[in-house]
Amino acid sequence: MASVVTSPAHGHSDHGENVNYLIAKRGLMSWIYTLDHKRIGVMYLIAVTASFLLGGIFALLVRAELFTAGRTIMDADTYNHMFSLHGVVMVFLFIIPSIPAAMGNIILPVQLGTKDVAFPRLNLLSFYIYVFGACFGVYSMVHGGVDTGWTFYVPYSSSDPALGGVGTASSVLPMTFAAFIMGFSSILTGVNFIATVHKMRAPGMTWRRMPLFIWALYATSIIQVLATPVLAITLVLLMAERFLSLGIFDPRLGGDPVLYQHFFWFYSHPAVYIMIVPGMGVVSEIIATFARRSIVGYMFVAMSSLGLALVGFLVWGHHLFVAGQSEYAVMVFSALTFLVAIPSGVKVFNWVATLYRGSISFESPMLWALSFLFMFTIGGLTGLFLGMVAVDVHLHDTYFVVAHFHYVMVGGTVMAFVGGLHYWWPKITGKMYEERPAKIGWALVFIGFNQTFITQFVLGSRGMPRRYYDYLPEFQQIHQLSTIGSWILGAGFLVLMFNFLGSLLKGKRAPRNPWGSCALEWQTTSPPPLYNFVHDPVVTRGPYDYHLATEEELSTGWDEIKDDHK
Amino acid sequence: MQPQPQPATFQLPAQMAVAAEEIDYLYYFVYWFSVVFFVGIVGVSLYFLWKYKRRPGQKPEHVPDPTKLELFWTITPVLFIGYLFHASFSAYIKQATAAEGAMEIRVRARKWAWDFEYPNGSREGGQLYLPVNKPVKLVMSSDDVIHSFYVPAFRAKRDAVPGLYSHLAFTPNVKGEAQVYCAEFCGTSHSGMLAKIIVVDEEQYKKHLDELDKMPEKCGEKPCTPATWGEQLFVKNGCPSCHSRDGSKSLGPSLKGVFGTPQPIAGSGPVTADENYLRESILRPNAKIVEGYTTVQMPPFVFKDPQVDAIIAYLKTLK
Numbered sequence: 001m002a003s004v005v006t007s008p009a010h011g012h013s014d015h016g017e018n019v020n021y022l023i024a025k026r027g028l029m030s031w032i033y034t035l036d037h038k039r040i041g042v043m044y045l046i047a048v049t050a051s052f053l054l055g056g057i058f059a060l061l062v063r064a065e066l067f068t069a070g071r072t073i074m075d076a077d078t079y080n081h082m083f084s085l086h087g088v089v090m091v092f093l094f095i096i097p098s099i100p101a102a103m104g105n106i107i108l109p110v111q112l113g114t115k116d117v118a119f120p121r122l123n124l125l126s127f128y129i130y131v132f133g134a135c136f137g138v139y140s141m142v143h144g145g146v147d148t149g150w151t152f153y154v155p156y157s158s159s160d161p162a163l164g165g166v167g168t169a170s171s172v173l174p175m176t177f178a179a180f181i182m183g184f185s186s187i188l189t190g191v192n193f194i195a196t197v198h199k200m201r202a203p204g205m206t207w208r209r210m211p212l213f214i215w216a217l218y219a220t221s222i223i224q225v226l227a228t229p230v231l232a233i234t235l236v237l238l239m240a241e242r243f244l245s246l247g248i249f250d251p252r253l254g255g256d257p258v259l260y261q262h263f264f265w266f267y268s269h270p271a272v273y274i275m276i277v278p279g280m281g282v283v284s285e286i287i288a289t290f291a292r293r294s295i296v297g298y299m300f301v302a303m304s305s306l307g308l309a310l311v312g313f314l315v316w317g318h319h320l321f322v323a324g325q326s327e328y329a330v331m332v333f334s335a336l337t338f339l340v341a342i343p344s345g346v347k348v349f350n351w352v353a354t355l356y357r358g359s360i361s362f363e364s365p366m367l368w369a370l371s372f373l374f375m376f377t378i379g380g381l382t383g384l385f386l387g388m389v390a391v392d393v394h395l396h397d398t399y400f401v402v403a404h405f406h407y408v409m410v411g412g413t414v415m416a417f418v419g420g421l422h423y424w425w426p427k428i429t430g431k432m433y434e435e436r437p438a439k440i441g442w443a444l445v446f447i448g449f450n451q452t453f454i455t456q457f458v459l460g461s462r463g464m465p466r467r468y469y470d471y472l473p474e475f476q477q478i479h480q481l482s483t484i485g486s487w488i489l490g491a492g493f494l495v496l497m498f499n500f501l502g503s504l505l506k507g508k509r510a511p512r513n514p515w516g517s518c519a520l521e522w523q524t525t526s527p528p529p530l531y532n533f534v535h536d537p538v539v540t541r542g543p544y545d546y547h548l549a550t551e552e553e554l555s556t557g558w559d560e561i562k563d564d565h566k
Numbered sequence: 567m568q569p570q571p572q573p574a575t576f577q578l579p580a581q582m583a584v585a586a587e588e589i590d591y592l593y594y595f596v597y598w599f600s601v602v603f604f605v606g607i608v609g610v611s612l613y614f615l616w617k618y619k620r621r622p623g624q625k626p627e628h629v630p631d632p633t634k635l636e637l638f639w640t641i642t643p644v645l646f647i648g649y650l651f652h653a654s655f656s657a658y659i660k661q662a663t664a665a666e667g668a669m670e671i672r673v674r675a676r677k678w679a680w681d682f683e684y685p686n687g688s689r690e691g692g693q694l695y696l697p698v699n700k701p702v703k704l705v706m707s708s709d710d711v712i713h714s715f716y717v718p719a720f721r722a723k724r725d726a727v728p729g730l731y732s733h734l735a736f737t738p739n740v741k742g743e744a745q746v747y748c749a750e751f752c753g754t755s756h757s758g759m760l761a762k763i764i765v766v767d768e769e770q771y772k773k774h775l776d777e778l779d780k781m782p783e784k785c786g787e788k789p790c791t792p793a794t795w796g797e798q799l800f801v802k803n804g805c806p807s808c809h810s811r812d813g814s815k816s817l818g819p820s821l822k823g824v825f826g827t828p829q830p831i832a833g834s835g836p837v838t839a840d841e842n843y844l845r846e847s848i849l850r851p852n853a854k855i856v857e858g859y860t861t862v863q864m865p866p867f868v869f870k871d872p873q874v875d876a877i878i879a880y881l882k883t884l885k
Contacts, residue, residue: 251728462718
């Protein structure tokens with residue numbers, strides 16, 4: 001990366017395109033109409049963080065209600081709304097756009113050494129489509145929300161009692177329409193990233209020199225483009241059935257309710273990989289930086305992202321083991337499901353091996369990456385229980401499943417998201433956060449999360465079904481442990497939030513490369529100029545080749561104004 | 567020989583059916599594998615973190631990739647997951663195919679109660695008696711939305727889907743009570759959609775069937791009266807999940823003081839809740855719906871005459 005110019009060179013003044021992107025243009029309009037991928041990413045970041053806060057409040061209310069058997073703070077219908085809204089908000093508004101759209105938008109072009117994504121206008125459009133979809137979601141919540149769970153299973157969701165049906169009276173139409181619209185945002189971001197990765201890489205940025213975060217986003221984008229249309233079609237059919245009484249899924253109208261589950265999971269299982277694969281990419285970046293060495297088995301890790309994307313399309317039937325599909329289908333889906341273990345295992349082994357003979361430091365991003373490793377391993381191993389059909393019959397739709405996917409989605413993706421936020425925060429905002437509160441917040445989240453969800457494995461294996469407002473007295477003690485855990489978890493996130501907000505107000509200015517990383521995004525200023533680099537970079541080595549990096553590139557200090565490598 | 571009942575362990579409930587033993591074996595096999603694997607991964611990671619902690623002045627060095635090791639940990643897991651797949655699918659197929667000569671029980675699910683029909687045609691809500699050591703096959707359907715019949719003690723679960731018959735086979739091998747849950751979210755009282763399977767010996771099972779449609783001798787500690795039997799039927803059939811007995815608001819009208827009082831009927835004049843109205847409202851609930859409750863559809867119930875009489879006798883006592 002010899003040609004990277006790290007600071008505005010002599011002869012340029014402090015205005016125009018070399019000024020950092022946050023202040024390069026001013027005024028609200030410059031944000032609303034911006035085509036800059038970093039600004040769009042920042043707007044996404046604000047939106048997904050607000051969604052996370054909202055979904056988190058729903059989660060705390062759910063856990064609070066479960067503190068005692070019977071009624072604690074709300075009635076059964078309210079509880080059913082709370083857990084449904086928690087799921088809908090966390091899945092569609094937070095986790096799907098969190099790493100790909102928010103973090104990916106900011107980081108992907110910088111890591112590729114390019115000025116922007118391939119289609120900046122499309123990028124802005126996809127943000128506004130997301131906002132438009134979110135508006136429908138909020139509209140639904142204001143009009144009573146939904147009580148169907150985030151899965152919208154028919155005929156409960158599609159059969160409107162106002163038309164003589166047997167299902168829910170809650171406002172399913174605007175909520176499914178919201179998910180339908182947000183799907184397009186996801187598709188457009190996917191198309192944009194695929195085009196960017198193929199066509200916009202800096203000179204010398206070969207496929208084998210691409211950061212693993214890019215490989216992960218690339219794999220994710222493929223899933224987004226191929227799977228999301230199926231969800232869109234399914235939701236349109238659901239809306240048609242509820243609104244027009246068109247018989248597609250409801251047996252009373254001549255439809256097939258199991259068909260809906262096939263359609264739904266044909267999208268929603270790959271969507272699980274939309275959620276987790278980018279997180280794996282973030283973790284690869286962080287571990288390489290804080291172990292100061294190249295990721296072991298780079299190509300294996302890169303290909304395992306694509307492997308997960310591929311296998312993810314073939315396993316949807318494992319959500320239907322007890323729903324009424326044939327025994328042959330059960331056999332095939334069980335076998336295919338186990339294949340997921342291979343690429344997941346490859347990643348874990350390679351991350352651990354990367355620690356070997358590294359030079360490891362423990363700043364907060366690394367703590368999040370290590371806790372990802374810890375919790376994703378638990379999430380993955382408990383997946384084996386659920387892949388074993390005979391055992392799954394017992395565990396299906398119990399708290400065991402709830403605990404399993406929270407270990408993958410929160411223990412995995414959210415750890416990576418927050419880790420990535422700590423890692424790239426200096427680059428995004430140009431400010432350093434306080435390290436001590438960051439570590440306290442991390443410890444609270446780590447303890448709180450494990451207390452909340454380890455207990456739920458036991459609840460589930462003992463036979464406690466999920467989505468239960470009330471439960472038998474024998475489960476109360478464990479439920480209380482779990483609820484107390486949720487308070488610690490919530491407190492941890494509050495600490496982190498205040499720490500980030502505080503850094504914006506009074507944080508120290510961040511140097512170019514506070515972590516001493518040799519990756520490309522750390523070779524430009526913090527925050528980067530409008531077009532990311534003062535001069536287009538030429539890449540001469542891989543993103544983790546510490547042994548090839550110069551002292552100057554790895555320096556964590558302030559760059560002296562120096563010659564511009566003419 | 568009567569198998570010894572396996573008591574509940576820390577993780578799993580007591581075993582009360584034949585299949586449970588094999589499933590628990592698989593559960594604990596993969597559990598202990600996971601523990602060993604997890605401790606290994608975390609142990610190695612912690613060792614590396616301690617050993618290779620950054621020291622001042624350290625220069626990054628290049629470490630070549632261990633290609634052979636890489637291939638080893640990519641390929642070996644295939645063998646292991648092959649075993650897991652084979653063992654678990656074999657156990658599943660045994661469970662999924664009904665044993666020869668299984669006794670068929672018809673199960674109807676509706677919001678929010680389970681209804682069981684014995685081979686002799688007698689019906690019972692909320693509880694199912696089964697003879698021990700006899701293979702059973704449930705033939706299930708749903709009247710409204712999707713429900714799921716879940717018996718943790720049998721390690722058995724199957725969705726009850728509207729418009730479709732589904733089957734669940736098991737052989738209870740321990741006498742006692744097994745809890746039944748609904749495991750697929752089905753609306754307001756999903757968590758109240760419970761039932762019990764009571765496993766008894768052959769003689770007690772026959773005796774129960776004989777007495778099923780008659781008033782039992784004892785209700786709790788005391789001899790039964792029509793009203794106390796009516797209360798039992800009321801609770802077992804899941805009526806309290808929609809009808810309160812203390813005047814509080816619920817999905818259906820409260821039944822406190824209902825008898826003998828005029829009820830506002832949607833679409834017509836008020837009707838006095840006498841024996842005939844209550845009987846009609848149990849057997850054909852949608853004939854005359856109380857004003858304000860038309861959006862919730864109560865499913866029709868099937869009762870023999872003495873049972874309807876008992877429930878009406880009970881409703882008369884709710885003052």
